[in-house]
Amino acid sequence: MVVTDSGATGGDQGSLPVPLLEARGVTIRFGDLVANQDVDFSIYPGEIHAILGENGAGKSTILKSLFGVYHPQAGSFFKEGHPIRIHSPADARSLGMGMVFQDLRLVPAFTVLENIALANSRNASLDLGRLRGRITALAERYHLTVDPDVPVWQLDLAGRQRVEIVKVLLTGANIILLDEPTSVLALSEVDAFLAMLRRLRDEGHAIVMVTHKMREVLACAGRVTVMRAGRVVHTTNSLEGLNEDELVRLMIGDWAPTGITGRPAVTRAGEPVLRVDNLSVKDDKGRLILSEVNLTLEAGEIIGVAGISGNGQRELAEALLGLRPLSAGRIIAHDETLSGAPAAAFLNAGIASIPQNPREEGVVPGLTVLEHFAYDGLPRREHRMQVDWAALSADFAAAPAVDELNVPEPGRVAATLSGGNVQRMMVARALARRPRVMVASYPTQGLDIATTQRLMALLLGLRGHGCGVLLFSEDLSELYQVADVLVVVTHGRMLGPFDPVKIPAYDVAGLMVAGDGYRSNRLGHPLEVPA
């Protein structure tokens, strides 16, 4: 029997049929830490079930245990009412499950096609040509840009997210577990993605999705499970009559949207802290991905960089950090020409950054949170030529952003933190540098709602202190919330600057998709504002 998203839920919970997959009383501990405590969870065919909760609430953990990655200390699993054991992801796959992990699981050296073939390798006869055809067909059908022959290491985070989604769909799974699958996709892509989910649901798939975006929940979910500190605190069988604020309230109790009420005034020195002259960069394939970029970032200014991921954001950010050579142009910070200098010179010039792919670009296996702050973030503290850990822990505790973002304890091993907690650590240590320029790539990815708001406030605080912020984001509402100036990277160019007060969001979205063509065709009013 198929349950439609709001069907069979008219009244009491008891009337629901047998779930397709069910977890009962799942408890998972890592040492002293209880990641899941007595968690009950169920999925029905033909439903989209959203899991909400703050960072570290245990959402990924329950998904991973359903998928056989973690083995619960207590609890049991059932498929269509029959008890089952899930020892490994292979087991889970043969039970018809597919999962998109929060930290994506692709082999960087392999091409997209090879990665997808790997996931399908149980099918003895593997016809790569046919698989390629299926990939392209599927990608087209669901409006996902996926090139089967690109090596994965050349893809940015959003590109990898798309590959993971295609990969799971192609395995033919009918239970699909998605752990923050859209965290860095642009709005247009997210909409296509949600449409795809609804279609899969209507075809009878059971879909579980972890997300921090209430908009997505409201757009597609039939049921919602809310987790807090490892426990399930709510399971709602219908979303009827729930709005965004009420969802958030279920999640974090008393929710008073602190909001960004007006921006703090900035004593604009107007002094440029970063200048980019006629810059061109190549991507990993050696193709010019952005050229003739001109940009002036002033003290106390936030420039929002809009654009669909993969249009050169990563390359531009890396160039601004001295991590990628320029094909042409110059980067100047405070009258000092930095282009050509090593990354250390950029850091010394006061340029800090939040990486696009925090786990891959920032987390060192085995090192603690404090050690992460020691090698990058806090100023050096030495005592008789040795690292002064006592002084560093004091500095850590005293760092405002650590407190504000509630960074996990300094002794935790960073690689075991939840996705959102890794992001909190990355943001807090970038802020601990007290930067004059902040290059922030998708800084709110993976953060829960309250923390996202706090982060936006922190960025505005930076601006108030005369720091220049370059904010890369796929989320226009986020950009409109804080940016003083908008630019759009699209089709190899950077367009703008635009005044967010004057340019409507749908025009920016149009530019993101269609590039300059959109400007000449559709925009009836002048866009340029004097820089």
Next chain:
Amino acid sequence: MSVFTVGLTLRVKRDFKPIAQRFGVAAVLPVALFALFLMLAGVAPIDTFAAMLQSSVGSSYGIGEVLVRAAPFALTALAAVIPARAGLLNVGAEGQLVCGGLGVAAMAFALGDVSPAGIPLLIVAGMAGGAAWAGIAGVLRTKLQLSETISTLLLNYIGYLLVAHVLQGPLKDPASFNWPYSAPLSDALRFATLLGSRVNVGMLLAPLAAGVLAVLLFRTYWGLNLRVTGGNPQAARRAGINVPRTYLTVMLIAGALAGLAGVLQVMGVEGRLRPTSGVGFGYAGFLAAWMVGHHPIWVLLSALLLAAIAVSGDALQITAGLPASSINILTALVLLGVLARGRAQSRG
């Protein structure tokens, strides 16, 4: 303060348990399999084991021989540990060791007969020889992106040939007739030995190096940055760490350490350089490093174990009539035991 102490005790505990477990399995299973081999070869395993134990740890002489062997093993192990912590695989301690020995011989040749004041010079020359050899691999890696695993391995063979060549030519001792040996070092230039045994003061360099490196690795910013580079080079680059320079530095240090093993062999044990001096020690050290998960202090332990096995190989030949090299079977079994155990653990 508290965070630090807690962190430190955690680290020691965390490190110790798996290593102890590794050794446990690594000891029992291989010994059983080796007993099987001995039975198949037609010798009584119990008697042979007794003889092996007797020859290695059963007498003060045996213990001395084990220590004499363990010291260079520990140094070549450290030559694998430091690069491994930075993410590089140095398989080249063999070549670096013999080049270290070559450095000593060449310096001794250049100095002629000098007072004990020449000892530091010889040590430095030995370390420089090893460092230069490893430096080649380091430069190839940083400038040409050539895998250091391959280049260090190939440089081992070139190293052997180089030493053989030089010992036939410029450094050949005219007094040794047709043997390709360097001239013996004068007694003043040799490490002082203990009561006529081969145990010498130079061997203290091994624990000293282990201690210094452990402090550098775990207590300084230099070591932290090195471990960051090894754990995640991308993160290192973002933090402004000069990754190529780190690679080059660790290779030079590794080479110097392996060179030091050559110094011990030439100035402590053999008194001259032969084409066979220290051959095989580099690979033994590589195993020793793996066995303890590249921990700079625990390698002292694994080096002792491998040294004891190596020394007891002679007993095989004498009492059981097997070739001394059959002991390599036991070494290999121990390594497999360690690796299997490590894998089982990492799968959790």
